[in-house]
Amino acid sequence: MIPAAFEYYRPKDMASVLAILEEHGDDARVMAGGHSLIPMMKLRMADVPHLIDLQDIGGMSDIVIDADGIRIGALVTQADIIDDAKLTAAAPILREAALQIADPQVRYMGTVGGNVANGDPGNDMPGLMQCLDAVFTVVGPDGEREIPAREFYEAAYMTAREDDEVLTSVSIPPPTGGYAYEKQKRKIGDYATAAAAVQIVKGGGSCVSASIAMTNLSDTPVYSQAASDALVGTAVDDAALDAAVAAMLADIDPSEDNRGPIAFKKHVAGVILRRAIVRAWSRA
């Protein structure tokens, strides 16, 4: 469990980061908290001859909340999210989800940017950000651009971010209504067997809008428009729950691993989503 030799950089500004990325292309990679990347390097599954530590780049660790929404810097840690009372008031699902990621030690290091940029289907924040309809801001040699979370994930470890781009922040429109992040895992620090992120807006006893995304049930996070649609206009009764679950199941494509076979995962995905919807609805 010893990584291959690598060159370590700790630049002070984004221009330097981009310059190193440009110079070394595929051979260079940025590191935020390092809690996904370093294990991969130690297992020699990731070969990173030029490692660029982002920790000294200013301006990427802020959480800004205003009328337009929430902007979370890429270097904000999962622990920061848990500790930020204003953020919790504005988007309580973030804290509920962050508390179900890894363990306290990992959460002090792991960042929002790293979690969403990583592209591992096991990461919880990509699904969460899809549920919240977040937008990721990336900067590259040609300047800044924005990529919606729902269009960011292409396959496992493949995202719409180019190799020479750095993710700088995540923007979330102010969420409304009830919320729930429900996750089944084998133990503390485990990735999800199945997880569901749900936001529901209630109006006059029925569902006005809903947003549903699932984690670790395909090679990317799964935003299920169909499942969300199945709830809209209903009183979120049993029939609506059944319809939402059925729609979600049509969108996911889990694979077998040590957590269990496909049939089990699908069943659990349904149960977890149902519970998430019920909890979100009760808070709506």
Place this chain on the structure above:
Amino acid sequence: MKDEVTREERVENLKGMGCSRKRVEDARFTQGKGNYVDDIKLDGMLFGDFVRSPYAHARIKSIDTTAALDVPGVLAVLTAADLEPLGLHWMPTLAGDKQMVLADGKVLFQGQEVAFVVAEDRYAAADGIELVEVDYEELPVIVDPFEALQSDVVLREDLDPKAPGAHGPRKHHNHIFTWEAGDKEPTQEVIDNAEVVAEESMYYHRTHPCPLETCGCVASMDKVNGKLTLWGTFQAPHAIRTVVSLISGIEEHNIRVISPDIGGGFGNKVGAYPGYVCSVVASIVTGKPVKWIEDRMDNLMTTAFARDYHMTGKISATKDGKITGLQCHVTADHGGFDACADPTKFPAGFMNICTGSYDIPTAYLEVDGVYTNKAPGGVSYRCSFRVTEAVYFIERMIEVLAIKLDMDAAELRRINFIKKEQFPYTAALGWEYDSGDYHTAWDKALKTVDYDGLRAEQSQRVEDFKAGRTRKLMGIGLSFFTEIVGAGPVKNCDILGLGMFDSCEIRIHPTGSAIARLGTISQGQGHATTFAQILASEIGLPADSITIEEGDTDTAPYGLGTYGSRSTPVAGAATAMAGRKIRAKAQMIAAYLLEVHDNDVEFDVDRFVVKGAPEKFKTMKEIAFAAYNQAIPGIEPGLEAVSYYDPPNMTYPFGAYVCVMDIDVDTGVPEIRRFYALDDCGTRINPMIIEGQVHGGLTEALAVALGQEIAYDDMGNCKTGTLMDFFLPTAWEVPNYETDYTVTPSPHHPIGAKGVGESPHVGGVPCFSNAVQDAFRAFGNTHTNMPHDHWRIWKTANDLGLHG
């Protein structure tokens, strides 16, 4: 001299047996000041690491080390060809088999050691490993022992298929041994003619002890003096010294083995591993110290696994539940080499304790050991030799019989327990249980948890479930276990011909403090705390004035080490006996000082007093000084003693456990609501340490029962080589344990103690498992295999049609 201190205070000052003395080890451990093997740094020290096989079964066509040797810092790459001239390319195992140190022509399991790269630092070694080119030709892989016994594929081409193995004839080229206990025909007869017979097959899955500190060593050959020093994570340092001497030819006095602080062992650190041999050879070759430390994957995938027993049983009884006979067959998967760590005459350990706590008149056990393409091992993971397997088997068979009889499983146990007045009790499979009072313990346990109330609640829950009012089922797990620990009597227990006695040597210093050295080695059990307490009570000096030292073969007396809960039963006994020798001499000195006859003084807490004249006494402190400053006629100066203790019998701790669990039928998630553990380990030396041991053992039991496994795919790839997939519970997954006790001292142990470190694991595994199984009993479940992880519990529910 007037005594200001009351007798009670004098007892208290000793911090002797029975007091919850704080662990003296913890000051350094909690401050990060422990001294583990990887903390050892020597001048010029090199690092060695292995090239390991990616295949489970393959022929090695060639090994090219050129590119690796070009890596800056890489000094040497050892292969079997280099070790062969020294006769060290193979080594003997503790089970009478032999094992490749480095792959000799083929590999038999994934992760097997193929070459040893020696470099100036770990980084260079890791880079060198990448560049060793090994040309493999893949061979058919066998991961199923039943298939192995049918297959034409010969796993061990080095063995003559016709020749008997270390434990008698072999039935097939992939067969290792057959081991029997009990009476075959009479048992068959009883079962054939029984009123009721219950039958079950169960697989006790392969798992791993997974100590927090992995295995490792530092070998340092001093070429000038011809002395080899070997620091290592050894649970049996003296045995390692003897083995190293036997296989290397270095005379034993020129070898010093040191076990420094050890971060948990649980059986994983009993055996000898290729890393030790290669480090020694590399140090001899280079003349420099060489360190080898496993990483987590190496540890999980290659050094000693535990369990992997396929067990089939039949249990017979009368209609009203009196057990009449028990039959057990085991197919034991030992992996590529038979490297079990058991006493020589017990290739299946003490599996023949599988009649459990019950008075079963007739029984028969047969175990077949088999080779497969898996890692070698088969150690006793927090248990005495194969005792977890035995207790799991009988505690499941009891449940299965209860179902067959439509009887309450607690009641079935009660009517079959060996009765108090039957001890010492000779079981059908041969062991003589020294003592026990099972009914008292059982009644106390059931009463404390309100067993009847729990059953009533459970019936209500089943009704609610059937009526659709809940999706959670409730399981009540019961287990009553008898351990067999303290191996063991030299007449029937040895390892590599070394009798399993143990030892203690005591030196009292002139000012009334002492050092005691033992042949055992703590891996976290707190020996430095408890053995000082035994001595304090025996010799009347405060525990705080007694240093306990273990693990250095140059200073400690010979002993067989720490595993199988043997330290207190054997070395603890040696400690008491050596203490008594000190006391006997102290008595003579006291009598001389008090100018009375030897028999006119008697021991009282911390002193000898003249009988009938309590104001005339000499404290042990005074006696200690006198031993060094007075010429006493007929008595040698000094105050020292040594004792080698050969126990007359094993000790038999027992306990009664109850687990209450709620199971989410839809997700397969179990929630432990309550866990009650009553342990009877005989005399209790330090209640706080006992409680700690019980918590630890139960936590490892929870792990094994609920998810911890070493699993392979059909290609022999280990699927659980990291802590992501290998379940190591944290505080989060662990319930609040309730501990309790009864005290039934061992009649043959000098202080009546029986050993406790492993009992909770032995009793805990079936208790957690029975809770899961019991939750589904009302729906027709008789048995499902561990580990009960979420998906397997879900599958049980699904198979029973509970998902609608």
